Amino acid sequence: MADWDLGQLRALAAAADLGTFDAAARALHVTPSAVSQRIKALEQRAGAVLLRRDRPVRPTAAGEPLVRLARQLDALTADATRHLAGDATVPHVTLAVNGDSLATWALPALAPLAGDVALRLVREDQERSADLLRDGSVMGAVTSQAVAVQGCTVEPLGVMRYRPMAAPAFVDRWFPDGPRAAALAVAPVVVFDAADRLQDRWLRARRVDPARPPRHLVPASADFAAAVRLGFGWGMLPAQQSDADERAGRLVPLTDDAVDVPLHWQQWSLRTAALDAVADALRAGARAALATPV
Template identity: 85%
Template sequence: MSDWDLGQLRALAAAADLGTFDAAARALHVTPSAVSQRIKALEQTAGAVLLRRDRPVRPTAAGEPLVRLARQLDALTADATRHLTGDAAVPHVTLAINGDSLTTWVLPALAPLAGRVALHVVREDQERSAELLRDGSVMGAVTSQAVAVQGCRVEPLGVMRYRPLAAPAFAARWFGDTRASEGVRAAALAAAPVVTFDADDRLQDRWLRRRRVDPARPPRHRVPASADFAAAVRLGFGWGMLPGEQADDDERAGRLVRLADDAVDVPLYWQQWSLRTDALDAVADALRTAAADLLPQRV
């Protein structure tokens, strides 16, 4: 079972990526029948059903490792071809990056590579990006997962440090003088509106629990985009946890004030396929260097 057919693997990955056999056939310049035959032959070799024949088609649990293998082989083949032939084609690298990292430090870190690598970025929560690595949808990810996904390697980058912030008028209305010795009262936090990113955002909840406030009590606004989330806090929709890289200028200018000095640290890790390509290594080096310069490091 170790001698996989590259054409069959490519048919499987194309169908999984594009959702139909017809679309996969167009991408591979073959007929839909040929795509179907290749996938059936691969399923016979694997001894398992590899695709759910829904619309769109999706890989099964047995199919996901082979889809990942197909993508890895394509990346290695393209890398070898460039070395052997001097092919000038720009390699592409697919990444999963959380919205706050994209908005703050990742894009400047990757900008010098823009002429050498075609970057396909999926914006995904740092806690959910492991799934994209596991099924081969991305080659690397900035993630909060410290344990390496199977077939990947992992290294720490630093932390995103989030502090509770609000517009000055909002803070004065709901909390009074946040610099008072007793600080922000739990009763006020239970009533004051809070801004969250989405249903999976737990940062505000973690900070509320520190103050013995039930996170279910405050009214919530959901704003699922990093820059818009910060804008909603500045506009006084509610208070929210913002990273220093995104909020420091607003604090200095007086557009935001802290509700307290304590922070919630979210450790970030770089995970990537264990295989090595020049393009993927360049991306990893750029992120590693930027993180060391810009992110607080864990003590």
């Protein structure tokens, strides 16, 4: 078993977090030369280059597990200090959560922890959030990836069910005869960003080339729903965002079918009281808000 030097690991993580050796040195209250020497010593110990010396510096594939280890050791050290010394410092937990979950069920689920845990929330697409776990940027993630990242555990949370929704006036204008393929090929569509594939999946199921209809990019969950409600285009919305507007007549479904996105909770395998509390809160919130896979 390798015996890693904590000071060297902290220098590596600080450089990866802050982007330069100078910034890492200021954070650690040492000289840039000391940071450089510690990282070089760690690279010799690991037998691999751990940082790309670009601007900003970035961990290599070999460096990512050690950056994650450094952050995990800091979290465990802080947790032990609070328990042994009666430290009243509020622990920090950094999470990656997809925008739709943040805008609907995740924040209410986490709200009871607001006085006990300082949450650092990173909004990231559910298909890409596992990358942040892999490089150690976050301690846990709501993600669509069912295979555990190395050094992490994974469990299913439930399903976010998306339906194609639009404003009634939009439907009257673009789909007077229903959402037929010819109409879908020209009707504007709202997408979250360039990586959003939900609308594409639904169009392909109807034999429509997703590249054909004009697109509005609206990269914020609440604004995305507002754009659909205002008639910019049609879009896939989760029930948690569309149900009230549908009951009020502000939105109508194009069809009754849906696209299901299974969500999972992945977290570091280590256990801290704060991370356990976050995981418990998200499990409870998901049970109340998400659909059960069919």
